[in-house]
Amino acid sequence: MDRIPILKMGPFLLVTIQVDMHDQLAMQLQDDLTARIVAVKARGVLIDISSLEIVDSFIGRMISNIAAMARVLDAETVVVGMQPAVAITLVELGLSLDGVRTALNVDKGMALLQKSLEDPEVEQ
Amino acid sequence: MPDSVSNSAERSSISVAQRAVLPIRTQEDIVRVRQATREHAVAHGFSLVDQTKLVTAASELARNTLDYGNGGEVEIARLIDGMRKGLRLTFSDQGPGIEDLQKALTDGYSTGGGLGLGLSGARRLSNDFNIESAPGKGTRVMIARWR
Numbered sequence: 612m613d614r615i616p617i618l619k620m621g622p623f624l625l626v627t628i629q630v631d632m633h634d635q636l637a638m639q640l641q642d643d644l645t646a647r648i649v650a651v652k653a654r655g656v657l658i659d660i661s662s663l664e665i666v667d668s669f670i671g672r673m674i675s676n677i678a679a680m681a682r683v684l685d686a687e688t689v690v691v692g693m694q695p696a697v698a699i700t701l702v703e704l705g706l707s708l709d710g711v712r713t714a715l716n717v718d719k720g721m722a723l724l725q726k727s728l729e730d731p732e733v734e735q
Numbered sequence: 736m737p738d739s740v741s742n743s744a745e746r747s748s749i750s751v752a753q754r755a756v757l758p759i760r761t762q763e764d765i766v767r768v769r770q771a772t773r774e775h776a777v778a779h780g781f782s783l784v785d786q787t788k789l790v791t792a793a794s795e796l797a798r799n800t801l802d803y804g805n806g807g808e809v810e811i812a813r814l815i816d817g818m819r820k821g822l823r824l825t826f827s828d829q830g831p832g833i834e835d836l837q838k839a840l841t842d843g844y845s846t847g848g849g850l851g852l853g854l855s856g857a858r859r860l861s862n863d864f865n866i867e868s869a870p871g872k873g874t875r876v877m878i879a880r881w882r
Contacts, residue, residue: 631766631769631770632766633762633763633765633766634762634765634798635762664773664787664790665769665787665790665791665794666791667791667794667795667798668795668849668850668852668853668856669794669798669849671850672849672850694787695784696783696784696786696787697787699784699787699788700784700787700788700791700860703788703856703859703860704791704795704852704856704859704860705842705852705855705856705859706850706852706856
């Protein structure tokens with residue numbers, strides 16, 4: 612069965628979505644990520660969607676769910692690399708990705724996670 | 736009598752340059768509908784933002800066809816209206832139909848546990864929109880976007 616790889620980088624998990632996901636694959640990622648957060652005691656999750664050509668309401672809901680579940684498991688989630696055309700479409704679709712933190716690229720996302728780890732009081 | 740909601744201006748000057756029909760029976764078919772919509776939009780000269788809006792709307796409506804209509808099909812048509820070029824997608828199913836169209840078109844309304852943005856969002860992402868549905872008779876949703 613297809614799976615999206617989850618890489619461990621120190622206290623963080625990195626997911627790069629590079630395929631046009633069908634819905635089951637998106638659900639699988641949600642399950643795999645929460646399991647990995649617990650297994651490796653991850654403190655942050657970085658989701659790179661720079662290869663995603665669209666984010667529809669299903670993928671949007673998956674991203675929001677992952678962020679909410681990770682938060683309950685004491686891990687921060689940052690979504691990075693959203694293409695401008697995807698951002699424009701997402702807003703017109705009516706999706707706001709509430710509670711999901713974003714950064715322009717992996718470097719900035721990592722810096723954001725690192726900062727929240729060092730200084731948890733300042734965040735939120 | 737089937738209920739319908741429309742904000743499209745049908746004109747007789749519109750001609751169909753090319754047409755394709757794809758089945759929507761599985762989740763993989765939704766991915767194929769997205770890819771086919773992208774190909775037709777690129778071939779018809781749509782900008783990246785317009786392509787993205789069309790493909791996103793197609794993804795929402797294809798999922799509705801599968802999840803609520805128990806599967807069906809989509810017709811993708813490249814339209815030409817004088818100097819204007821457009822892409823029209825028509826999703827049809829023989830599913831249970833929609834009881835209350837106005838409700839179904841409201842943001843946040845869902846009978847299936849989703850976000851309730853699929854139908855209303857697809858409408859916002861399109862220039863023309865038409866939906867016909869009747870309980871027990873299935874649903875037909877047409878969207879078009881013009882360059």
